């Protein structure tokens with residue numbers, strides 16, 4: 001119920017704020033090439049573009065230790081715990097905290113402030129509480145199901161009609177996408193090829209997007225769509241810990257998410273959710289912001305969300321998703 005969700009949200013906010021100074025301090029001290037320093041970036045699985053720092057591990061430990069004290073029966077999935085143990089995390093209906101202690105670690109080690117702490121809570125496998133905190137920018141995004149989404153206490157989306165327009169074609173849209181950390185020729189050819197088709201002019205068969213931005217953090221990407229600073233976000237291969245919290249924030253800001261098979265969103269009618277609800281354990285994600293109805297056309301905002309998503313998916317359909 002609402003009171004329970006608010007209590008979970010309050011806990012998550014308090015914890016995010018509590019570890020915020022360690023994040024900011026680590027951001028200042030981390031050195032990419034300082035191999036001997038406790039604050040050096042380490043390559044994961046030999047891939048230097050996919051890195052981890054002592055700050056990632058410290059913050060995840062702190063968050064889980066504190067959450068376990070308050071909710072001893074809950075389950076916990078964290079980027080560092082899960083990735084480093086190599087364990088398959090069991091997905092159950094139990095309340096599960098899904099945490100990325102430093103989302104956008106690559107930005108973090110390059111001192112680019114688009115990086116933050118992502119704390120999500122899923123119940124019955126569905127994300128219901130989300131906190132994305134960017135300590136360096138001092139942006140705190142919060143949401144709980146049915147309770148709205150906020151940035152530092154102000155309701156989202158920040159951009160409102162008439163400034164928040166209703167695009168009727170992909171060529172009127174701005175998109176945030178990610179190229180990810182894979183560096184193999186095959187993956188890059190396909191991903192960058194899709195970027196080219198999205199940007200290319202219409203005479204040459206492209207979608208002629210107004211812009212395409214790579215911000216480097218799925219959690220932040222979703223908050224940008226939620227605030228109305230981008231129309232869509234699409235990525236092949238993010239993990240649940242990258243987007244569980246951001247998904248709730250976007251949903252509560254009137255946005256919708258498509259996981260490759262089903263839609264998820266407060267305004268998504270039941271029949272469009274088939275064959276099943278949004279599955280955050282799949283690594284497929286297309287997110288679209290709230291689109292206001294066109295004048296005199298109730299339901300047209302939702303129809304436009306679907307139309308624009310279909311246009312986007314038609315352009316990127318051959319980009320393989322991880323299993």
Ligand code: LIP
Pocket residue numbers: 079100102103104105106178179180181216217218219235238242
């Ligand atoms: C990052 C994701 C991002 C993706 C990066 C990376 P991390 O998470 O947020 O969407 O493109 O490759 O996975 O690893 O920095 O927490």
